[in-house]
Amino acid sequence: MIMPTVMERPDEFDRARKEPMRERVYLYAREQILRGRFGGGSFIEEEDIASALGVSRTPVREAFHRLEAERFIDLLPRRGALVRQVTVQELVDVYEARRVIESHAISRICREKLPVSADMKAVLGKLEKLPPRETFGRSELNRELHSVLVARAGNAVLSELYQSLDARQQRVAMTAIEADPTRLARISREHHALIGALAAWDEARALAILERHLRPIMGVMARLAPPA
Amino acid sequence: MIMPTVMERPDEFDRARKEPMRERVYLYAREQILRGRFGGGSFIEEEDIASALGVSRTPVREAFHRLEAERFIDLLPRRGALVRQVTVQELVDVYEARRVIESHAISRICREKLPVSADMKAVLGKLEKLPPRETFGRSELNRELHSVLVARAGNAVLSELYQSLDARQQRVAMTAIEADPTRLARISREHHALIGALAAWDEARALAILERHLRPIMGVMARLAPPA
DNA sequence: TCGCGCCTTCTCGTATACATGAAAAATTCT
DNA sequence: AGAATTTTTCATGTATACGAGAAGGCGCGA
DSSP: OSSSOOOOOOOOOOOTTTTHHHHHHHHHHHHHTTTSSOOOOOOHHHHHHHHHHHHHHHHHHHHHHHHHHHHHHEETTTTTTOOOOOOHHHHHHHHHHHHHHHHHHHHHHHTTTOOOHHHHHHHHHHHHSTTTOOHHHHHHHHHHHHHHHHHHTOOOHHHHHHHHHHHHHHHHHOOOOOOEEEHHHHHHHHHHHHHHHHTTHHHHHHHHHHHHHHHHHHHHEEEEEEOO | OOOOSSSOOOOOOOOOOOOOHHHHHHHHHHHHHHHHHSSSOOOOHHHHHHHHHTTOHHHHHHHHHHHHTTTSSEETTEEEEEEOOOOOHHHHHHHHHHHHHHHHHHHHHHHEEEEEOOOHHHHHHHHHHHOOTTTTHHHHHHHHHHHHHHHHHHHHHHHHHHHHHHHHHHHHHHHHHHTTTTTTHHHHHHHHHHHHHHHHHHHHHHHHHHHHHHHHHHHHHHHOOOOO
16 A cells, blocks of 8 residues: 555656567566565555556556566455565575576586587676676676576576576665675676686586675675565 | 367356456366366467356466466467477476475485474375375375475475476376376385485485486386477 | 444456457459 | 468457455444
């Protein structure tokens, strides 16, 4: 029932686009949550979004169901959509899951002697071209690098699972970067080291770098998401 | 557009139940796919299900979206719902993913010296009480045992990921059992051995048993799902 | 004043109606 | 006849309507 922000002007978006309405509704609601406008623990109602975007409730419902599947909200029967509170425990679990999947990918890449893919090089290249100021863009590319790494291992199912984790952590990743911008430089260094170890198929070294790479993030999380 | 089976009598189900309609529609469509009545590669239309169950298209749409999220069908824009063909590659990937997650769970249980949970014992108990004839029930319990094992490790996120894998492989698991009923006895023995190793916190042994346990299934899969 | 139950209100869940766009069918041209 | 184009069909995508169930307010009684 809490409307965190009053929209002065109905959030009109380009209705000319031909992509399905529910997709745009989904992206809109997702961004509101990501940006923290819909705080965790507050309710959103279908009609809110529908009128704000000038669409009917039907596509909003479909977007809500997708958001629920991705654990952004909980759909309470006849009550509304509760924006999930990100708990510390959940973050720890997400990072452990990431570590499990990424470690496996690294092991496969090294054991099967898979060369570093063009995708990985492309992402690294884009990262270098991007000025350090562009924290948002860099953060996106960093996440993409990890995705591409997992994809390289060649297991589509694991890649999908990893993607869903990625969506879940995205909320916090953004604020984590903002809270400590100096981390970006460190992350870049670690990424280069990781790709280097992968190119040399040095499994032990790559795994060690991954460990060091993921561990400190948990500390940041704990500070950002005090227990509800 | 292919309706594999003509329903002589509209598949009437108990409309008195108070659980949401979309849930029943979901379960119905899911079972049809699981039982192979909607063959892989064929289209199902919303209206088919709606009229077969005597409901409107609205809950059917929601059920379809859920089935798509669980990878039972592909929703093609303005075309319909395509029942996914289970490829050998996908099955191999699913089993590899299972192995990754279950191995991690075993490692954690052994390293943190977590005692075998009451849940696990309960499932084992139910399994022993169930007569060997009950292949379907035994298969369900076997899957449940693995779920409980993963849950024991205490990572809710990984448990969720595992659950989604479980749903994906269910289609084939059923037919796999039917194709080779002698496997059930072997599975039971391996499960007992696995729990034994877990109780002793013998990580290496438990992992070895898991490997042996999951590997032969892939052979069965390859025979059951010839490349499309 | 406080507790209990009724009533109002408001949102979701489902049904129905209409619009849109793609596939299939019919027609025409070569 | 064969192929390309137009027409038709028909399932999906979206909007709207209606009913049911829960939350909160209000009045009544202790």
